[in-house]
Amino acid sequence: xxxxxxxxxxxxxxxxxxxxxxxxxxxxxxxxxxxxxxxxxxxxxxxxxxxxxxxxxxxxxxxxxxxxxxxxxxxxxxxxxxxxxxxxxxxxxxxxxxxxxxxxxxxxxxxxxxxxxxxxxxxxxxxxxxxxxxxxxxxxxx
Numbered sequence: 001x002x003x004x005x006x007x008x009x010x011x012x013x014x015x016x017x018x019x020x021x022x023x024x025x026x027x028x029x030x031x032x033x034x035x036x037x038x039x040x041x042x043x044x045x046x047x048x049x050x051x052x053x054x055x056x057x058x059x060x061x062x063x064x065x066x067x068x069x070x071x072x073x074x075x076x077x078x079x080x081x082x083x084x085x086x087x088x089x090x091x092x093x094x095x096x097x098x099x100x101x102x103x104x105x106x107x108x109x110x111x112x113x114x115x116x117x118x119x120x121x122x123x124x125x126x127x128x129x130x131x132x133x134x135x136x137x138x139x140x141x142x
Contacts, residue, residue, distance in 0.1 A: 004066055006057070006074045006096065010089025011081025011109045013045045015052040017060035046084030053092050071102060078106040 007018035013034055033048065034040050061067065076093035079086055097104045 004070050004072050005105070006060070006071045008053075008057070008074065008076040008089045008093050010049050010053070010085045011077045011079070012085060013040045013048065015049050015056045017057045040082070042082045042084055045082055046088060049085050049088035053088055068100065071100060073097070073103045073105055075105040075107050077109050077112070080109055
């Protein structure tokens with residue numbers, strides 16, 4: 001069975017959307033405006049997410065050749081991250097899932113980094129790690 005998940009990452013300065021669980025297609029748009037300040041400015045990042053989230057998701061859907069109706073669930077970064085940026089992503093994810101009556105999957109940003117690395121080395125998982133993440137996320141990851 002193929003599960004199609006829309007993943008929304010908005011924890012800092014880049015807005016990203018990933019389609020499909022296996023063989024993911026990703027589109028990401030960062031904000032060049034941060035170069036003006038020499039680093040990420042939280043309010044600027046939040047506004048960039050507001051401007052980028054809809055176009056980024058539309059492009060991710062197009063690149064993956066997937067329609068909104070094909071989405072089975074929405075995964076989104078719950079934290080940690082910049083509160084304003086996260087609020088944009090969480091709000092969009094909740095609205096999208098509610099409008100389609102599909103499940104939401106909260107993702108911890110730091111755990112996702114660990115899982116992404118371990119997924120490349122699945123033998124490490126079975127020998128050393130009993131990850132403290134929700135059972136449904138763990139099942140999807142492995």
